[in-house]
Amino acid sequence: MSVLIYAENAGGKFKKSTFEAISYAKAIAEQAGTNLVAISIGDVAPGDLTALGKYGAEKVLNVSNDKLKNFVNQAYASVIAEAAKVQGADIVVLSNSFSGRGLAPRIGVKLQAGVADGAVALPVIEGGKFTVKKTAFSGKAFATVELTSANKVVALTPNSYKVVESAAAGQVEDFAVETKESDFKAMIKDIVRSTDKVSLPDAEIVVSAGRGLKGPENWGMVEELAELLGAATACSKPVSDAGWRPHSEHVGQTGIAVSPNLYIAIGISGAIQHLAGVSSSKVIVVINKDAEAPFFKVADYGIVGDAFEVLPKLIAAVKEYKASV
Amino acid sequence: MMKILVCISNVPDTTTKITFTDNNTQFNTNGVQFILNPWDEIALARAIELTDGGKGTVTVINVGEASTDATIRKALAIGATDAVRINAKPHDAWYVAYQVAEYVKANPFDLILTGKESIDYNGSKIAGMLGELLDLPSVSIIKKLDVDGSTATVEREIEGGKEVLTIPLPFVAGTAEGVAEPKIPNMRGIMSARTKPLTVVEAVDVKTFSEIISYETPAPRGQVKLVDAGDPAQLVELLHTQARVI
Ligand SMILES: Cc1cc2nc3c(=O)[nH]c(=O)nc-3n(C[C@H](O)[C@H](O)[C@H](O)COP(=O)(O)OP(=O)(O)OC[C@H]3O[C@@H](n4cnc5c(N)ncnc54)[C@H](O)[C@@H]3O)c2cc1C
Numbered sequence A: 001m002s003v004l005i006y007a008e009n010a011g012g013k014f015k016k017s018t019f020e021a022i023s024y025a026k027a028i029a030e031q032a033g034t035n036l037v038a039i040s041i042g043d044v045a046p047g048d049l050t051a052l053g054k055y056g057a058e059k060v061l062n063v064s065n066d067k068l069k070n071f072v073n074q075a076y077a078s079v080i081a082e083a084a085k086v087q088g089a090d091i092v093v094l095s096n097s098f099s100g101r102g103l104a105p106r107i108g109v110k111l112q113a114g115v116a117d118g119a120v121a122l123p124v125i126e127g128g129k130f131t132v133k134k135t136a137f138s139g140k141a142f143a144t145v146e147l148t149s150a151n152k153v154v155a156l157t158p159n160s161y162k163v164v165e166s167a168a169a170g171q172v173e174d175f176a177v178e179t180k181e182s183d184f185k186a187m188i189k190d191i192v193r194s195t196d197k198v199s200l201p202d203a204e205i206v207v208s209a210g211r212g213l214k215g216p217e218n219w220g221m222v223e224e225l226a227e228l229l230g231a232a233t234a235c236s237k238p239v240s241d242a243g244w245r246p247h248s249e250h251v252g253q254t255g256i257a258v259s260p261n262l263y264i265a266i267g268i269s270g271a272i273q274h275l276a277g278v279s280s281s282k283v284i285v286v287i288n289k290d291a292e293a294p295f296f297k298v299a300d301y302g303i304v305g306d307a308f309e310v311l312p313k314l315i316a317a318v319k320e321y322k323a324s325v
Numbered sequence B: 001m002m003k004i005l006v007c008i009s010n011v012p013d014t015t016t017k018i019t020f021t022d023n024n025t026q027f028n029t030n031g032v033q034f035i036l037n038p039w040d041e042i043a044l045a046r047a048i049e050l051t052d053g054g055k056g057t058v059t060v061i062n063v064g065e066a067s068t069d070a071t072i073r074k075a076l077a078i079g080a081t082d083a084v085r086i087n088a089k090p091h092d093a094w095y096v097a098y099q100v101a102e103y104v105k106a107n108p109f110d111l112i113l114t115g116k117e118s119i120d121y122n123g124s125k126i127a128g129m130l131g132e133l134l135d136l137p138s139v140s141i142i143k144k145l146d147v148d149g150s151t152a153t154v155e156r157e158i159e160g161g162k163e164v165l166t167i168p169l170p171f172v173a174g175t176a177e178g179v180a181e182p183k184i185p186n187m188r189g190i191m192s193a194r195t196k197p198l199t200v201v202e203a204v205d206v207k208t209f210s211e212i213i214s215y216e217t218p219a220p221r222g223q224v225k226l227v228d229a230g231d232p233a234q235l236v237e238l239l240h241t242q243a244r245v246i
């Protein structure tokens, strides 16, 4: 018995959500009274692999195979499931990232395992039962799911578990795999990364704006504030529908669900579909000129005022704060 | 002739305020309006575009009880050619995927589309599970889909960017925004939907791997603390010293 964590990298570097997932997997392994094995696929520097020990991985399986340099959903799922079998891991943990959401169901089928996607808390392992809390109804609720199968797959929502250090050996081993031709039908033609920006699902701070901003030409202020705070930018649905911002920024029930430490909503009314995607943010700040805007009902802090007057002052205040620390 | 299968789910309307009954073990469907899952509308719209002008057919499939027929008819009104309902309560993602896979094994398709996720259980699981069960490639969250002969080009969402892939048909993909604009049924569509074939198939026995034990809603937040519009510096101070998020 052991717990296997898939340590996802982006362009050869482990991401914060990976460290969260390892910390989470370590806590599960402790609860289950077993050890944690990590698996990394692709080109990651040896030092970075060893560093996974810092978060509790006893062993780090390294798969470096030319064909597996870039993410191939089908092939990666085969490798991870194979590793779980070889290691005798009955619990596989991964991040509920875009790639993780492609992998978890395939690994689940291969291992005949129940899959808890979008987990937001540590599982409870008690009296032979394994239950875990996950988001449901697009953030409007949570469901506690029991995985009744012998094997289990758990995909952790980014930003919902803190990175915790707990020293372990982090012994790196090469893990050789035989790849199957039929796993490589999907071929990558191009990867386009906008490297200068914080990605929305991973962001700890999100600065989001709605129709109250009047037009795309006014997003300079939003971007400036986001940059100062190291935040990702987001928007409401009508804003991306109108083409003011890309669809990838659309937050809500029919967009992306986020759970940052801080969500700043500017000129967004707070419709139920928008709130669904942001309700698990730790702190919500609302800036809206209408004191009756529904968003204020779920906000921790608010400013009733015109965004065009408030934002420049807020930007100045953040600059001043940053200069003082 | 391209044969496309679109998996559709029947979900509570996006305006639904979610509540539970029976000691928080059951979703309270009382007064809830059910709709075609918004992501599935996108999949359906793209399937119709790809087969337009006699280039193929679009079958919609749902694992559900008779109560989902209205949503299936809606999909037919939007433009699906025919529909299949596998008559069972959709127990969990594995159960649903297994039923659909069994159907597809007997009735092959060139392309299988699902929504990116269902807005009730948000699993994003059916596409990947179907891919695995049918030994086909799967891409769980796509934002663009073009088909040229027997090969498709898709764009997949990744953190802070996108990935462009080419995949030979058949494969499974879960559609997100950008793939197509949802279509609204017109009068002719609504009329013809009544007579389009809706085949009801009995479910096969399959064991299940998960069980929902209980539900809860997010803890309510305290009263909002308002800061004067003229003094955003006070907000920055509060976020730093009180909320400790910056
Ligand atoms: C099926 C369905 C799914 C949906 N899914 C989503 C979703 O996922 N995400 C989403 O966001 N929406 C979604 N919506 C849309 C949602 O219902 C709302 O229409 C939308 O969220 C409103 O966007 P908004 O707040 O930007 O615009 P509005 O509702 O127009 O609100 C603009 C706000 O800005 C304020 N304002 C105006 N001027 C200023 C100013 N100068 N300074 C400060 N404040 C100002 C106004 O007081 C108002 O509160 C969905 C709708 C449907 C039907």
Ligand SMILES: Nc1ncnc2c1ncn2[C@@H]1O[C@H](COP(=O)(O)O)[C@@H](O)[C@H]1O
Residues within 6 Å of the ligand: B006, B007, B008, B009, B010, B037, B039, B040, B061, B062, B063, B064, B090, B093, B096, B113, B114, B115, B116, B117, B118, B119, B121, B122, B123, B124, B125, B126, B127
């Ligand atoms: N009961 C069902 N019958 C048919 N297809 C479904 C069903 N439930 C979900 N799906 C499909 O699977 C997609 C993803 O659902 P989920 O894995 O629940 O997030 C949905 O967008 C639908 O396309």
